[in-house]
Amino acid sequence: MQMNSMRTHLLGGLSPRQFLAVYWQKKPLLVRQAVPGFTGLATREEIFDLACDPDVESRYVRYRPDAPGESSVEHGPQKRGRLRGKREPWTVLVQGLNLWIAEADALMRRFDFIPQARLDDLMVSYAIDGGGVGPHFDNYDVFLLQGIGKRRWQIADQDDRTLVEDAPLRLLRDFRPVHDWVLEAGDMLYLPPHWAHNGIAIGECTTYSIGFKSPTARELAHGFLDWLDEHLCLEGMYADPGLALQDNSAEISPAMIDQAARMLEGIRWSRADIAAFLGGYLTEPKPNVFFAPPAEPLGRDAFARALAAYGGALDARTLLLWSEQAGFHINGEALACDPADRGALAALAHRRALDAGQPLSPRLLDLFHIWYEDGFFHLTNEPSP
Numbered sequence: 001m002q003m004n005s006m007r008t009h010l011l012g013g014l015s016p017r018q019f020l021a022v023y024w025q026k027k028p029l030l031v032r033q034a035v036p037g038f039t040g041l042a043t044r045e046e047i048f049d050l051a052c053d054p055d056v057e058s059r060y061v062r063y064r065p066d067a068p069g070e071s072s073v074e075h076g077p078q079k080r081g082r083l084r085g086k087r088e089p090w091t092v093l094v095q096g097l098n099l100w101i102a103e104a105d106a107l108m109r110r111f112d113f114i115p116q117a118r119l120d121d122l123m124v125s126y127a128i129d130g131g132g133v134g135p136h137f138d139n140y141d142v143f144l145l146q147g148i149g150k151r152r153w154q155i156a157d158q159d160d161r162t163l164v165e166d167a168p169l170r171l172l173r174d175f176r177p178v179h180d181w182v183l184e185a186g187d188m189l190y191l192p193p194h195w196a197h198n199g200i201a202i203g204e205c206t207t208y209s210i211g212f213k214s215p216t217a218r219e220l221a222h223g224f225l226d227w228l229d230e231h232l233c234l235e236g237m238y239a240d241p242g243l244a245l246q247d248n249s250a251e252i253s254p255a256m257i258d259q260a261a262r263m264l265e266g267i268r269w270s271r272a273d274i275a276a277f278l279g280g281y282l283t284e285p286k287p288n289v290f291f292a293p294p295a296e297p298l299g300r301d302a303f304a305r306a307l308a309a310y311g312g313a314l315d316a317r318t319l320l321l322w323s324e325q326a327g328f329h330i331n332g333e334a335l336a337c338d339p340a341d342r343g344a345l346a347a348l349a350h351r352r353a354l355d356a357g358q359p360l361s362p363r364l365l366d367l368f369h370i371w372y373e374d375g376f377f378h379l380t381n382e383p384s385p
């Protein structure tokens, strides 16, 4: 009940169902005071620390409205000194804030009316007055939640997506905004894919973006072909006991092409293969993600007692998804699971936490203990690293 009312607030009085029916992937939604009292999740210094950390993905952007081609972007780790400049407007963007700050993970989880399989990450941007990344469009949906300060958002639903040539950023050459809004702390703007937008900081400001995964058909095919390569079992080898003498030994004969075609017809896949591929693909941690196992892990029985007493939760970096067809996948790996444990595992995957005192089968306790030793799962009383 409480969760529902929070969601309704977050969506400006709409229920998640209404939001999906009317706005999701269809049209923008501006929500004033989506998160009342929100002033961000990280201080300026914390954002800068993350931007300077080599394990964190970040970008430092100087957009030049007067000379867009001379804009610049520097990938992290950032140099601290640069984050003090005041001469020209700049912004620094930090990806995956949800992996580093528990409150950022909690904020992102408030958007679970969209399936977790679509959720990508929470990004934060910090900008000085006038800073921004310039007019552009993204290929994915985004919720832009204003932290400290104010940001002017201009948006456009234009077909002309021509980009400024030779610019280091993807900038629209001819941006024609149809809405112009100033967002204050706690206000939020939802944009469907391909809506052009330009956010300009009014004074010092931070913006939190909840972004989604939208793989292109090409990316999906690439991932699936890799998966298929690992899982293919083809029998036989090329053979030609009836080889006829060729007039020209350099010719790839029609008989050879026929035989290769017959051999390759063995490359088949089913819907079950696609489900298994998706489970691994969608739970594969990003390359910069590392898990931190506990320094002195509890043994199985002490762990079971602590879990019963305090409860536990998936690590913020853990991706646990399931499908009817392929069962459960965690952090890129398929999970063998007893049918009797499916309900409890599906509930954990959805809520990402286990209450204290929840009855669990010995099999699940063994499994959660392994996850705990791997850093995929934490006891509630331990701080997440």
Ligand code: SIN
Binding pocket: 091, 124, 125, 132, 133, 138, 142, 197, 199, 207, 208, 209
């Ligand atoms: C920003 O926070 O400055 C950029 C976010 C976006 O345009 O997607």
Ligand code: CO
Binding pocket: 136, 137, 138, 197
């Ligand atoms: Co954008």
